[in-house]
Amino acid sequence: MDAITATRADRLTIGKLSQLTGVNIETIRYYEKIKVLPVPSRAENGRRVYGPMERRILAFVRRARELGFSLDEVRALLRLGGPEKASCREVREIAVHHLDDIRAKINDLRKLERLLTKTVAQCTGTTAPECPVLDILDAQRSK
Template identity: 60%
Template structure:
């Protein structure tokens, strides 16, 4: 259900918004409950209707989530003005902290890759009863 009102504003149903954004309907409702997405107006029959602003905010949230920002980081970005342009210095602080977290995860993943590669290389494809992969995963395992 997509209609254009006399003011030119687009009225989009929650199902249509979900299809357009790729965000599950329950997730949209969740974002409303936690006040990340404004509560939309309702029709006389009680159906939620969304417009371009809500569609843009939802796209902003989705893209931010895709880039690994936490809900609290996204909430802070939205509070600063979100997609309408927040002060760059404030956004810089949030993005810098997020970048540090991403770099830490990359470092941890590189270490994990090394450990897994070494462990898998020790694996004998079932030729022996002991499994080096299980030994690494089960620190309490008795040898």
């Protein structure tokens, strides 16, 4: 490998960064626009140039998104993990809050699942006079 011309870890094009992190090129530019990612430096030809630091940040963002954090939360986490560290308590607060959201969502979905399962089960036989799925949507008002 040529040490000068080879793509090195500290001179990434947006395409390489996209490959390495699994984040869409358009999404990377979008993150820059909404200030989730820092404005990168540019090569002489005007193209974005990324280093290992940017790569780390983007990987972090991706992971956080996978875990369901909103972009607002991601921005907050990045701020807290930044220069002024030692704010683990605040990070924890964001995470705990997010965890509450997740648990609430799981609960809701489980209720739905039970109701739908029950309803669809009645549907198995061809004996039903009317469609129980439509009925439950129609009539059911009780929780």
